[in-house]
Amino acid sequence: MNTIKLAQKEIPVVKETDVIVVGGGLAGVAAAVAAAREGMKVTLIEKTIMLGGLATAGHVCVYLPIDDGAGHKVYGGLAEELLHICIKYSYDNLPDEWRDCPESAPVEAGRYMTNFNIPAAVLALDELTQNEGIDVVFDTVFSEPIMEGKTVKGIVVENKSGRTAYMAKMFVDASGDADLVYRAGAETETLKTIVSHWFHELDFNIMKKGIEEGNMLHVTPLRWLGLVPSGGAGDEKMDLTTDGTTSEGVNEYIRLSRGLALDFLKKHLSPDYCMISMPTMPQFRMTRRLIGSDELKYDGEYHIDHSIGCVIASLDQPATVYEYPYEGLITDKLTNVLAAGRMVSAEGRGWAIMRFIPACVLTGQAAGTAAAQAVKDGVTLQELDVKKLQDTLEKNGVKLHRTKEMEGNKPARRAPGGEGKRPEQPEIDRFCVHHEKDDNVRIAGGEH
Numbered sequence: 001m002n003t004i005k006l007a008q009k010e011i012p013v014v015k016e017t018d019v020i021v022v023g024g025g026l027a028g029v030a031a032a033v034a035a036a037r038e039g040m041k042v043t044l045i046e047k048t049i050m051l052g053g054l055a056t057a058g059h060v061c062v063y064l065p066i067d068d069g070a071g072h073k074v075y076g077g078l079a080e081e082l083l084h085i086c087i088k089y090s091y092d093n094l095p096d097e098w099r100d101c102p103e104s105a106p107v108e109a110g111r112y113m114t115n116f117n118i119p120a121a122v123l124a125l126d127e128l129t130q131n132e133g134i135d136v137v138f139d140t141v142f143s144e145p146i147m148e149g150k151t152v153k154g155i156v157v158e159n160k161s162g163r164t165a166y167m168a169k170m171f172v173d174a175s176g177d178a179d180l181v182y183r184a185g186a187e188t189e190t191l192k193t194i195v196s197h198w199f200h201e202l203d204f205n206i207m208k209k210g211i212e213e214g215n216m217l218h219v220t221p222l223r224w225l226g227l228v229p230s231g232g233a234g235d236e237k238m239d240l241t242t243d244g245t246t247s248e249g250v251n252e253y254i255r256l257s258r259g260l261a262l263d264f265l266k267k268h269l270s271p272d273y274c275m276i277s278m279p280t281m282p283q284f285r286m287t288r289r290l291i292g293s294d295e296l297k298y299d300g301e302y303h304i305d306h307s308i309g310c311v312i313a314s315l316d317q318p319a320t321v322y323e324y325p326y327e328g329l330i331t332d333k334l335t336n337v338l339a340a341g342r343m344v345s346a347e348g349r350g351w352a353i354m355r356f357i358p359a360c361v362l363t364g365q366a367a368g369t370a371a372a373q374a375v376k377d378g379v380t381l382q383e384l385d386v387k388k389l390q391d392t393l394e395k396n397g398v399k400l401h402r403t404k405e406m407e408g409n410k411p412a413r414r415a416p417g418g419e420g421k422r423p424e425q426p427e428i429d430r431f432c433v434h435h436e437k438d439d440n441v442r443i444a445g446g447e448h
């Protein structure tokens with residue numbers, strides 16, 4: 001490939017602040033809120049024009065369970081708060097037994113999970129970040145770190161005003177794709193993921209049924225095209241798609257996923273039918289993750305001294321409860337950058353566990369809290385007093401360790417709804433997620 005040399009030029013420093021969060025998905029929102037609540041001045045840089053990331057722009061409006069499927073709440077703190085914020089101004093299908101945030105509920109009540117309306121969630125997230133005094137900068141892409149040894153002093157961003165710099169003491173990378181930690185020189189791993197296309201639709205026949213039932217979720221269901229992850233990383237189906245960390249991969253993904261949608265539309269061309277929404281961000285599950293100083297342990301070792309909270313494979317019922325280590329958010333290569341969300345350190349099936357929305361919010365909360373503590377104590381992330389971090393997280397509702405009741409959980413089956421659901425027929429189910437089997441086969445293109 002040819003190269004050209006750019007002339008060095010001075011760029012304006014727009015802001016000097018305490019904590020910068022790159023990426024305003026649910027993990028980034030949680031990190032920003034947690035840091036702001038610890039008294040930090042926080043700037044959140046987001047490349048789209050909405051908060052929520054995959055959960056809103058990517059149409060993944062299914063907040064998977066925060067209970068263990070045996071009646072016990074596993075995620076408290078911001079993971080629980082954001083679930084309720086996502087449904088604050090519109091419909092939901094949260095079981096009533098969980099509505100008041102109890103610690104437990106009868107198993108028959110169903111899982112502590114919900115679908116939510118995307119515009120209402122976006123507006124509620126705007127309101128939340130404004131109330132917390134967070135400076136959200138939309139339509140702005142992080143492009144490169146300003147380094148001094150192993151420390152990030154600032155970031156260069158690109159937006160309508162051109163190239164500018166933002167400086168801070170601590171950074172949280174919640175870009176989903178590990179853009180900041182990768183460009184700052186940390187070790188990372190990439191993974192190709194499968195093609196999906198989720199969208200909302202209007203179908204007169206389905207609408208009629210939904211109206212009769214008085215169920216808004218059934219009136220405008222969410223349809224799901226593309227492949228489903230069937231076994232987590234290591235499954236051969238996972239290799240069928242593109243790399244979300246290159247321009248070519250992203251464009252290939254868009255071509256494939258929109259191709260699926262167009263084929264579907266042609267097949268269902270009718271005056272009774274229309275699509276009413278389209279994801280505005282590619283629906284990549286896993287792209288690039290940090291290789292941190294530690295990672296999720298899920299083979300036998302359950303108690304983690306430096307746990308920042310419990311996590312579960314949300315779709316398993318009951319779900320085995322694991323503990324996630326603080327060191328999974330950091331790397332020895334960088335003194336002042338934490339990872340949050342679907343890009344935290346975890347290998348194999350661990351990555352699939354850590355990318356579910358509740359786990360993303362948990363690591364966001366832990367990263368934002370740790371960043372604030374490091375600023376206040378004037379220490380690097382490696383020097384951080386982890387016990388003090390744990391005390392703050394626990395005070396703010398996070399469950400650090402498994403309880404006796406959770407220890408016996410062994411998954412017997414997968415929970416209904418979410419991406420584990422593979423109905424044979426595309427019919428309305430409780431969570432209004434459809435899966436077109438034919439399209440699934442077609443996109444595989446004989447590559448199985």
Ligand SMILES: Cc1cc2nc3c(=O)[nH]c(=O)nc-3n(C[C@H](O)[C@H](O)[C@H](O)COP(=O)(O)OP(=O)(O)OC[C@H]3O[C@@H](n4cnc5c(N)ncnc54)[C@H](O)[C@@H]3O)c2cc1C
Nearest residue numbers: 023025026027047053054064142176283284341342355357
């Ligand atoms: C098809 C699909 C189905 C799924 N199903 C479910 C499900 O049913 N339930 C569930 O709980 N989870 C599900 N997941 C997983 C879950 O949706 C995501 O893992 C989670 O929402 C990720 O949150 P995040 O904040 O870590 O990252 P993202 O949501 O990816 O947020 C990253 C944010 O960073 C921004 N950004 C990226 N790069 C830059 C940059 N350079 N500069 C500035 N901003 C940047 C992006 O615009 C985005 O807003 C699914 C995922 C997919 C793709």
